[in-house]
Amino acid sequence: MNEIQQFLTGRMWLREHIPFSREDIDNEITQGNLTPYPGIQSSVKTLFTFTYQTNSCRRCGNHQLTAFNCAKCEGPCLYCRNCIRMGRISRCTELITWSGPSLEINQKVIFAWNGTLTLHQQRASDELMRSVKSNESHLIHAVCGAGKTELLFPVIAELLKDGKRVCVATPRTDVVLELAPRFQKVFPNTVIHALYGGAPDLKGFAQLIIATTHQLYRFEDAFDVIFVDEADAFPYSIDKSLQFAVNKAKKLETVVHYITATPSKELLRDVKNKSVISTRFHGHPLPVPRFDSLWNYSKQIKKGKLPRKLKSWTDERMNNNEPFLIFFPTIDLMIQASILFEKIPSVHAEDPQRKDKVLMLRNKQMPGLLTTTILERGITIENLQVAVVGADESIFSSSALIQICGRVGRSSEFPTGDIVFFHQGISNDMDEAKYLIEEHNRVKK
Amino acid sequence: MNCLICSNEFIEKPSWSYLFMIKQPQVICDKCQKKFEQAEMKGFHKDWEGTIFEGFLDSLTSIYSYNEFMNDVLHQYKFLQDVELAKVFREDFVHLKSETAMIVPIPMHPEKLKERTFAQVDELLIAANIPFTQPLQKTMNITQGKKSKIDRTQSEILFSVTENVVGKSILLIDDLYTTGTTLHHAAYILKQAGATNVSALTLVRV
Structure with missing residues (x-):
């Protein structure tokens, strides 16, 4: 089978980035199997009696294009900053896609799953x-x-x-x-x-x-x-x-x-x-968060003092040998707190070691992790306990809080766990999160 | 306004110079601004002593020193071809408005220019609204970054002079000073053509 066809079927690829030789590509274009499209699409629109032209990026649909003086097409040109990390799209670049005969899919599919569904x-x-x-x-x-x-x-x-x-x-x-x-x-x-x-x-x-x-x-x-x-x-x-x-x-x-x-x-x-x-696969009810006040936490942390309640919660987890996550509303606050918690590392979105740290927590090589909302979903760690510091901050929307609660009690061996929302006044989102979780538990009964 | 680098939203602190349009509006947030480091090193590399190029470049100033953040920004500017980022540095070149010397950005080879679609040094000056002249022409299409150090000091002269520069005082502008080959070659050929004084200003000192 044709390698170019396999690669470009359904794909829109920048001409400069296509991993095939120029001659091969040109050859396929003259045969009509590949179609090049201009990177920037122009269309004429009419508003009442006025007609105007709008330009958008063919790849990401962005309308806010940046103008510059281009040395390649020798004049004013437009480019898209929104998807620039995938290679720059400008008016003088081409996106190429397969337009020839469609690919025959005749692979034999093996379905090797022996689990059962509830x-x-x-x-x-x-x-x-x-x-x-x-x-x-x-x-x-x-x-x-x-x-x-x-x-x-x-x-x-x-x-x-x-x-x-x-x-x-x-x-x-x-x-x-x-x-x-x-x-x-x-x-x-x-x-x-x-x-x-x-x-x-x-x-x-x-x-x-x-x-x-x-x-x-x-x-x-x-x-x-x-x-x-x-x-x-x-x-x-x-x-x-x-x-x-x-x-x-x-x-x-x-x-x-x-x-x-x-x-x-x-x-x-x-x-x-x-x-x-509304039920988890193991059939146990969803763990419900509890609310606990934690006043002036950011002031105390900035002064170099850990709030008493937070410290005793953490100590209890460490004594019981339970892995835990503590969520913080901002990276700055988390970093200040991580200095105070001596043995507990922290992760955030730009942390290059994020994957390794989560793996270490899973393997019980570290007691817990401080994190921002980046770990709110997608991670499964057995017997995990969770605290949210400043749960009333606007970054913790009800869906974020529900996802955070969803980290707890995921295995059938440890179907429960502690979730505590430390707050300075209960927010609507906290109430909503708790209500929705309890609602799921009620439906189940 | 969204930051040109991290695209997070930010609000510029109000000031009189902004209100009366003396200063151009900020294009990056304070957080990103703080990640740039001012240059500390002065002068040029010792390697140039004793070569035929010694004494041709009179002085060198750099604005920033090289760090990982600068590397990322320059990568996006030059290799991802994000021309808009030239605006990030416009305040750094504004003082050149009162410069009396002839301002000369280091040119690119025409083939390379076509490939990149813009001249990165010219764009820095255009963004800052600084007029410049171009008496130099790049004669060889080689990328400095891909060559070893010995290669660089011994290579043939990279430029030729196409305009009269006799008796002129010249300020060369470039984006990077790494080993200095580009600037020393340009200074050499300009003085050979009759320039009296050649200094250089680079955005970054590696």
Whole structure:
């Protein structure tokens, strides 16, 4: 099979970055198998009697382009800063995609999963399958630890066997790194690409793609089915251009399916087909957070003193030999606190050792970790205990708090654990988080 | 306003000079601004003593010293071709408005220029609104960064002079001073062509 066809099917790639020789590419273009598109799209719009031109980036849909004087096209040119990390798109660059005969997918799919689904998972999985077959958007609203990934397995297996191209997209790199090996184990015969910022460039054609939503900028008209995991998580919820990316990456006539523990109001309103799972796979109720006041914590920490309640909570965890996470609202406050907690390291988004530190906590090589909201989802550590300092701060939205609570009691051996929200006055979001968690527990009974 | 580097939102502190438009608005946040380090090292490398280039470059000033953050910013500016970042440094060149010497940015080879789509040193001056002249032409298309140190000091002269510079005092502008090959070569050829004084100002000192 043609390597260029495999690589560029469904992909939009900058001409300068294509890993094939120039002659080969030019050759395919003259044969009509590849189509080059200008990097910046122009369209003329009319407002009443005025006509005006709008320009947007073909890859990410960004309208706010930057003008500069270009030496290549010898005149004024435009470029896009939004997706510049993937190679700059300007008016004089070309995006190339495969437009020749479509690829025959005839790989044999082996479905090597011998787990079983709980009744709730099975029901949700069947409902999702029905929606996928009738091509209607579906929302899986399942509590943290319900086993959302497993219930995708039978659905994806069916799709792969039908020769469909499938994408699981998530806003976070950590989640991609966790999901990709799990899927590879379940589908040992299928080519799976894990795509995220800084991932090695993979050649060839993958029938199943696990990617961050950012990476979908590079696809167009590619997928028969897209599942968006953690659909509410930052940055998907706020970044319009990421929604553009998801819509562009799927084939025109297909729909997007969502999976989340904390759906936004818009998602609940817009998606008609829903499956709700209120129980964890082990059947135990969700741990409910407790509220405890912690006054003037930031002042005390800045003065070099640990608040008494926080210190005694931490000491208790260490004495009981329980791993723990302490969430802080800002990086600055966390770093000041980490100086006071001598033996406890901290992680934040820009920390290069983030992966290693989480692994060390999992292996019990360190008692606990201080963190920002970066670890609010996607991590599973047995018998974990959680404290949130300044839970009333606006960064801790109700969905963030629910996700944080979802870290606790995930294994059937340790289905409970302590979650404490240290606050300076209870916020609406704290109340809402607690209410929603209790609601799930009530539904179950 | 969103920071050009970290794209977080920030609010500029109000000031009189901003209100009366004496100062241009800030384009990066204070957090990013603090990550740049002012240059400490002065003068040029000892390696140039005893070579034919000794004594041609009269003085050298650098604004920032090299650190990881500067590396990232320059990478985005030059290799990801983010021209907009030239604005980050515009306040650093504003004092050149009262400069009496002839301001000469180090030129790029025409082929290289086509590849990068903009001249990174010219853009720094354009962003700061500083007029400049270009009596130099780059004759060889080689990237300094890819060569070893010995190669650099012994290579042929990299530039030629295309305008009359007799009796002129010249200030060379470049983005980086690493070993100094570029600047020493330019100073050499300019003085050979009759310039009386050649100094240099670089954004970063490695």
